[in-house]
Each structure stands twice: as C-alpha cells, then as structure tokens.
Amino acid sequence: MSEVLVAGGGIGGLAAAFTQARAGHRVRLLERAQEFGEVGAGLQLGPNATRLLAGWGLLDRVIAAGVLPERLVFRDALTGEELTDLPLGEDFQDRYGAPYVVVHRSDLHGILLEACRAAGVDLVRGTGVERVETRGERATAYCAGGAVHDGDVVIAADGLQSGLRGQLVADEPLDSGFIAHRGTCPLPDDFDTTEVVAWFGPDCHFVQYALRGGKLLNQVAVFRRGRDLDSAYEGCCEQVQKGLPYLWRDRNWPMLDREPARTWVRGRLALLGDAAHPMLQYLAQGACQALEDAHELAAQAAGGDWDRALAAYQEIRAPRTARVQATARLWGDIWHVDGVGRILRNELFQTRDRSSYVYTDWLYGETTVTTRSAAADSTATASAVRR
Amino acid sequence: MSEVLVAGGGIGGLAAAFTQARAGHRVRLLERAQEFGEVGAGLQLGPNATRLLAGWGLLDRVIAAGVLPERLVFRDALTGEELTDLPLGEDFQDRYGAPYVVVHRSDLHGILLEACRAAGVDLVRGTGVERVETRGERATAYCAGGAVHDGDVVIAADGLQSGLRGQLVADEPLDSGFIAHRGTCPLPDDFDTTEVVAWFGPDCHFVQYALRGGKLLNQVAVFRRGRDLDSAYEGCCEQVQKGLPYLWRDRNWPMLDREPARTWVRGRLALLGDAAHPMLQYLAQGACQALEDAHELAAQAAGGDWDRALAAYQEIRAPRTARVQATARLWGDIWHVDGVGRILRNELFQTRDRSSYVYTDWLYGETTVTTRSAAADSTATASAVRR
Numbered sequence: 001m002s003e004v005l006v007a008g009g010g011i012g013g014l015a016a017a018f019t020q021a022r023a024g025h026r027v028r029l030l031e032r033a034q035e036f037g038e039v040g041a042g043l044q045l046g047p048n049a050t051r052l053l054a055g056w057g058l059l060d061r062v063i064a065a066g067v068l069p070e071r072l073v074f075r076d077a078l079t080g081e082e083l084t085d086l087p088l089g090e091d092f093q094d095r096y097g098a099p100y101v102v103v104h105r106s107d108l109h110g111i112l113l114e115a116c117r118a119a120g121v122d123l124v125r126g127t128g129v130e131r132v133e134t135r136g137e138r139a140t141a142y143c144a145g146g147a148v149h150d151g152d153v154v155i156a157a158d159g160l161q162s163g164l165r166g167q168l169v170a171d172e173p174l175d176s177g178f179i180a181h182r183g184t185c186p187l188p189d190d191f192d193t194t195e196v197v198a199w200f201g202p203d204c205h206f207v208q209y210a211l212r213g214g215k216l217l218n219q220v221a222v223f224r225r226g227r228d229l230d231s232a233y234e235g236c237c238e239q240v241q242k243g244l245p246y247l248w249r250d251r252n253w254p255m256l257d258r259e260p261a262r263t264w265v266r267g268r269l270a271l272l273g274d275a276a277h278p279m280l281q282y283l284a285q286g287a288c289q290a291l292e293d294a295h296e297l298a299a300q301a302a303g304g305d306w307d308r309a310l311a312a313y314q315e316i317r318a319p320r321t322a323r324v325q326a327t328a329r330l331w332g333d334i335w336h337v338d339g340v341g342r343i344l345r346n347e348l349f350q351t352r353d354r355s356s357y358v359y360t361d362w363l364y365g366e367t368t369v370t371t372r373s374a375a376a377d378s379t380a381t382a383s384a385v386r387r
Numbered sequence: 388m389s390e391v392l393v394a395g396g397g398i399g400g401l402a403a404a405f406t407q408a409r410a411g412h413r414v415r416l417l418e419r420a421q422e423f424g425e426v427g428a429g430l431q432l433g434p435n436a437t438r439l440l441a442g443w444g445l446l447d448r449v450i451a452a453g454v455l456p457e458r459l460v461f462r463d464a465l466t467g468e469e470l471t472d473l474p475l476g477e478d479f480q481d482r483y484g485a486p487y488v489v490v491h492r493s494d495l496h497g498i499l500l501e502a503c504r505a506a507g508v509d510l511v512r513g514t515g516v517e518r519v520e521t522r523g524e525r526a527t528a529y530c531a532g533g534a535v536h537d538g539d540v541v542i543a544a545d546g547l548q549s550g551l552r553g554q555l556v557a558d559e560p561l562d563s564g565f566i567a568h569r570g571t572c573p574l575p576d577d578f579d580t581t582e583v584v585a586w587f588g589p590d591c592h593f594v595q596y597a598l599r600g601g602k603l604l605n606q607v608a609v610f611r612r613g614r615d616l617d618s619a620y621e622g623c624c625e626q627v628q629k630g631l632p633y634l635w636r637d638r639n640w641p642m643l644d645r646e647p648a649r650t651w652v653r654g655r656l657a658l659l660g661d662a663a664h665p666m667l668q669y670l671a672q673g674a675c676q677a678l679e680d681a682h683e684l685a686a687q688a689a690g691g692d693w694d695r696a697l698a699a700y701q702e703i704r705a706p707r708t709a710r711v712q713a714t715a716r717l718w719g720d721i722w723h724v725d726g727v728g729r730i731l732r733n734e735l736f737q738t739r740d741r742s743s744y745v746y747t748d749w750l751y752g753e754t755t756v757t758t759r760s761a762a763a764d765s766t767a768t769a770s771a772v773r774r
Contacts, residue, residue, distance in 0.1 A: 330727065330730070333726070333727035334727055334730075334731065337727050337728060337731070339720070339728070340717065340720035340721055340724050340728055341724060341726070341727055341728030341731055343717070343721075344721065344724070344728055344731040344732050344735055345731050347735055348731055348734055348735040348738070351735070351739065352738070
C-alpha cells in the first residue's frame with residue numbers, strides 16, 4: 001500500500017483520490033479552500049467518462065442526479081436551422097458502452113466527494129499545496145500555513161491556474177479571446193429536455209440543456225470579448241434571444257487553455273486534470289479527461305511500481321489529451337466561423353451521414369484508456385492500446 | 388425577316404449573330420477592331436453550352452479543335468491532395484445530354500466566325516458602335532467615325548467594358564482584387580491530358596488542362612493582387628510550382644465582374660454576354676452563358692415579335708445569369724479560403740458523394756434554356772421552364 005497525496009479537491013482531484021483509494025492505496029487529499037465545492041453550472045459527460053463512472057460504481061448516482069439526453073443538436077444561431085445532430089440512443093450507447101449524461105457540476109462533485117469519504121480518503125480542507133519536493137521514492141508537499149505532508153507520490157490536481165505545474169512546465173494560460181456567461185433557471189414549458197442544443201453564431205455560440213431530471217435549464221453563452229452579452233447575440237434567432245435573460249450577469253468566465261505539455265511527471269510529482277491539460281470547452285471534455293487521467297493513473301499504479309506507472313501515465317495521457325486540446329480549439333473555430341467558412345460548415349454538417357461515428361470514435365471509443373490487467377504487464381502493452 | 392444589328396464580334400456577339408441568322412434574320416455584326424480575334428488561352432465549355440453547340444451543328448468542330456477531358460479534379464495547392472472530382476464520362480454525358488469540352492478561345496472564336504460567314508452574316512470590322520437610338524420598332528447604331536446602321540434591334544455584345552450598357556444600367560466593373568496570369572506551352576510528357584485540374588490555395592488558385600488534341604498545356608494562375616506570381620505560390624506543392632515558369636509574364640488580367648443587372652432591354656436595344664452579366668471565372672461560365680443568351684434570344688425572336696421576345700429574354704436570362712454571377716463569386720471565396728474555412732472545405736469536398744450531381748444540376752441541367760417550340764407560345768410558357 002502506497003501513500004498518495006492529492007493536491008486539489010475539484011472533480012479531477014476527487015476522481016484521482018477515489019481511484020487511488022479504490023486501488024488500495026492510502027490517500028490524503030489537500031484542498032486549499034475552507035469548504036469543498038464547485039463553481040459553475042452544467043457539465044456534459046461523454047461515454048468515455050460515463051464508462052469509467054460505471055466501472056467505479058458511481059454512474060447510477062450520476063444519472064439519478066442528471067439527465068440522459070436523446071440527442072446533441074447543432075443549429076445555426078442566425079437562422080435557427082438544424083445543421084446536424086448526434087443521436088444518443090441505443091446505437092450510440094451500444095457503440096460506446098455507456099450513455100451520454102448531463103449533470104450539474106456540483107452534483108458530480110458531491111457524488112465524487114461522497115465516494116472519496118466512503119473509500120476512506122483523508123479529506124483535508126484549508127490546506128493549499130504550494131511546493132512539492134521529490135527525492136528518490138518519496139515526495140513532500142509544503143502547504144500554505146506551514147503544514148508538511150509526505151507520501152510516495154503527489155498528484156497535482158490544482159486546476160487551470162495550477163501553481164504546481166510551474167515545477168514542470170514554464171507556461172501561462174492562454175486567453176482565447178472568448179468569455180462565457182452561464183446560468184441556470186427553472187425549465188421553461190416549451191424546452192425539449194431530450195436535447196442538448198448548441199447554437200453556432202459568428203463569434204458566438206449558445207448551449208442549452210436540461211439538468212436535475214429536467215427541473216433546471218442550463219445555459220452557456222460564449223462570445224468574443226469586446227461586446228456585451230446582448231449585443232453579441234443581436235443578429236441571432238428568437239430562440240437564442242429569449243434564453244439570454246436567464247444568464248447570470250454578475251459573473252463571466254474567460255475561456256482559457258494552455259499549449260499541450262509533454263512533461264507531466266517529475267520524480268514523484270504528477271499533473272492531472274486541468275493542471276495537466278487545460279482545454280477549451282468545445283468538446284465538453286474538461287472533466288471527462290480528468291476522469292480518464294484518474295483511471296489511467298490508478299490502472300498503472302495498481303502494482304505499486306510508481307516510477308514505471310508515472311512514466312506510462314505520461315506516455316499514454318499526454319498525446320491523448322494534446323489531441324483533445326487541439327481538437328477543442330479547432331472545434332471552437334468551426335463553431336464561431338463566419339462568411340464563406342460558415343457556408344462551408346453548414347453544408348458539411350447538413351450533408352454529413354448522420355449515422356456515421358467518424359467524428360466521435362477517436363474521442364468516445366473503447367480503447368482510449370488502459371484496463372488494469374493490460375497495465376500490469378508493461379509500458380509497452382500500455383502504449384499498444386493507445387490509438 | 389428582321390434586320391438584326393450586333394455590336395461586338397467576340398464569342399457572344401458571334402454566337403448571337405449566328406443564331407439570329409440561323410433563325411432566318413438578316414444580320415449585320417459591327418466590330419470595333421480592324422481584325423476579328425480573341426485574346427486569351429483556354430476555355431471550358433460545360434454541357435449547358437455544348438448542348439447548344441450541338442444543336443447549332445458546331446459541336447463536332449469544337450471537339451475536333453479541343454479536348455474531351457475525363458474528369459475535373461480539385462486539389463489542395465498546399466498539400467497536393469485530391470479533394471474531390473467530377474467524372475465527365477458516360478454518366479455525366481447521359482445526364483446532361485452533351486460532353487464537357489475544353490478548347491482554345493481563338494479556336495471557338497474561329498469556328499463561330501466561320502459559321503457566321505457561312506450563314507450569311509454581314510461582318511463589318513473597324514466599326515465600333517458608340518450609341519444606340521431606339522424609336523418605336525426600329526433602332527439606329529451610331530458608330531465611331533460617323534457610320535450609321537439601322538435595324539429592328541441592336542444586340543449589344545460589347546463585353547465587360549461595354550459602352551452601350553451605360554444606356555441601360557449606371558454601374559462600373561468591380562475589381563475582385565485578384566489577377567490572372569495565363570499561358571500555353573507544349574504539353575509536358577508527364578501531364579495527364581484526361582484531367583482538368585484546379586488547385587486551391589489560400590488567396591490563389593491554379594488551373595491546368597490540355598488543349599488542341601493534347602498538344603498544348605493551358606494554365607491559369609489567379610491570385611490576390613499585391614504579390615508577384617512566384618511569391619503568391621511560395622507555399623504550394625511541387626506540381627503547382629513547376630507549372631509557373633510556363634505562364635506569360637508580360638500580361639495579366641484583373642478579375643472583374645459587375646453586380647447583376649435587372650434591366651437588359653430598353654426599346655430595341657438588348658444586352659448579351661459579358662455586356663449583360665460579366666462574371667468571375669470560377670464556374671467557367673462566361674462564354675457558356677453568352678451562348679445561352681444567344682440561344683434564348685433566337686428562340687424567343689423566331690416569331691418576329693421583338694417586343695415580346697426581348698421581354699421574355701430578359702425575364703428568363705436575368706435571374707439565371709444573376710445566379711451564375713453570385714455563385715461564381717462564392718465559388719471563388721471557397722477556392723481561396725484559408726484557416727478553418729479551408730479545413731471545412733477540404734472535409735466537405737473529401738467526404739461528399741462523388742456520384743452526386745447536386746452541385747451541377749442547376750447549372751448544366753436540361754431546362755435552363757427555352758426550346759424554340761416552347762418560346763412560340765408565350766412568355767408564360769417560357770418562364771415556366773425556367774428553374
């Protein structure tokens with residue numbers, strides 16, 4: 001049994017702590033804030049993530065807290081016309097072995113927190129890790145306020161603004177020039193709870209879906225900085241316009257990411273989640289990739305050989321998440337394009353074969369993470385299952 | 388028998404003169420230059436044009452002077468990869484009732500000139516029409532140098548820079564910001580004479596095809612003004628690069644068009660060809676639409692009722708050519724797009740169903756011009772066969 005320290009109690013940190021505890025390690029999670037919690041609204045979980053939650057025994061609770069949409073619908077925000085959709089029914093679930101679920105961030109966070117408690121994770125609040133020293137087979141976490149914790153490994157899950165990432169990579173978050181307004185409100189009568197709808201406009205988009213068993217409407221409005229919320233959607237169709245009043249006006253989120261990093265591991269310090277691969281939200285994979293990280297690291301570390309496990313983790317996860325980061329950026333460009341690019345996008349989307357999975361297999365497919373038995377052999381095996 | 392005056396002896400003017408003579412009218416064509424001739428290089432004739440040439444008994448001569456390519460191929464100029472193609476074989480010819488032919492402009496011009504001579508057209512050189520007066524059922528053409536010609540109608544086929552258009556429409560040619568270098572050279576050994584190839588690059592494109600039974604290579608390089616020929620294609624693949632030395636360096640053509648005009652007819656003066664609807668070359672329809680004009684006007688005027696015929700001609704031809712003008716502009720934007728638009732274009736082209744005619748039926752289909760028997764009835768019939 002190893003001693004695992006996790007820095008950060010967001011979705012990624014909790015998932016890492018839970019999977020490490022589940023793999024039989026003694027886990028202590030150190031969270032900077034005085035209370036555990038999540039800021040934000042809805043969250044989409046592709047089958048690459050729900051498949052893992054199912055394996056962890058948590059999917060039923062997530063589904064009970066969320067909604068199982070029947071399709072993702074992509075619409076032109078100016079004309080309102082449907083461009084394409086992704087049916088999320090039986091075919092989709094059979095192909096990917098799990099459903100597509102939308103859930104409130106705080107509900108997913110709460111389920112993971114409860115799972116950590118049940119698995120015996122030592123959850124420490126008000127203790128931010130500021131620096132990690134790694135020497136030989138041990139690592140030491142130095143915390144704000146003077147606390148010091150020792151373990152076999154420190155998993156840095158301290159988010160987009162990660163302080164620990166600086167020990168491995170010299171970079172800063174990059175501003176995409178877009179900001180998001182979010183908001184939840186009681187579900188209007190005329191909203192179809194079976195759909196996750198993304199409206200594409202020039203330099204803006206708008207996402208809507210039902211949460212909490214259909215009681216809540218979740219909305220996200222993302223647009224290029226420099227206009228206010230109302231003027232950014234001026235030319236958009238009525239269905240978009242009438243959603244705007246329900247967005248929170250007092251807060252917005254800049255859309256940031258970073259360039260993919262090759263180095264996720266130094267000695268016994270490893271990055272995970274947004275600390276490793278902060279991404280734009282266009283593929284809705286931020287939390288999903290953090291869950292994949294947690295799963296992969298637990299699968300690799302099951303044997304207790306941390307040096308080998310961390311090397312395999314980096315080798316498998318860095319290229320996978322780099323692809324998701326790059327594709328999310330491209331996807332954002334596609335969502336926000338205007339002029340001839342918009343005409344080409346609409347034609348491409350409207351004429352595509354809707355029964356094809358060519359754009360989703362790489363992301364949702366079964367071979368994207370390592371099973372525990374495959375990991376047991378060697379890094380060579382692990383890298384062979386990577387696409 | 389009417390007396391028809393045609394102002395301008397380019398491809399449109401000759402086609403108009405020939406079809407009017409063929410319909411039984413007495414035709415005089417007035418050309419400004421001292422000699423008949425065409426500047427330029429190759430020309431593409433879609434089946435909407437070759438179908439008309441076949442009906443006029445001229446297609447065999449055009450084919451003998453030209454080449455019957457087996458497919459249009461669209462390639463990315465940066466990577467060289469094929470994006471899509473349009474097979475021009477049996478299926479295509481069956482669908483559209485005629486082949487796709489490429490021919491030297493001067494060869495087509497010569498065939499039409501010879502056909503005019505054989506049909507008894509009075510071909511007058513060195514006589515540019517400067518002004519037309521139309522009174523009641525007669526029109527008078529006042530020419531540079533003082534000559535005056537009377538007729539029942541004047542067909543103004545004086546091209547993109549038409550002086551007579553100013554009597555109907557107050558506009559000027561619009562500069563698209565692109566210029567063309569053209570050139571012909573002996574066909575290199577490794578060039579596939581069965582293909583018309585269009586290479587798409589950011590802010591540039593390059594077109595290549597064989598002419599004159601495969602003895603000549605025709606090339607057109609179009610790029611955004613502001614760079615020289617070599618630097619405009621700097622990033623392009625080797626196959627594009629190696630074509631550049633064979634382009635004529637001492638002359639280039641600005642790519643101009645005009646906004647579609649609603650008024651083509653005033654009294655007994657009618658616009659035809661580039662004088663009516665100058666278009667960017669991206670659909671290769673400049674000459675083809677002039678031939679359609681000539682056919683339509685002759686079909687409508689067969690009965691000798693010129694007022695009805697000219698009204699029907701304008702009603703049928705103006706919206707048709709406006710669509711070609713607008714689509715040619717869009718097509719140019721699609722050819723020259725960069726960034727995310729280029730990615731979307733390439734994906735759209737590469738994934739499209741290559742057996743589909745959805746993008747060509749409107750242009751090449753059978754119902755785009757009026758048959759003589761249909762025209763005999765009324766303008767109502769004529770407008771019913773328009774798409």
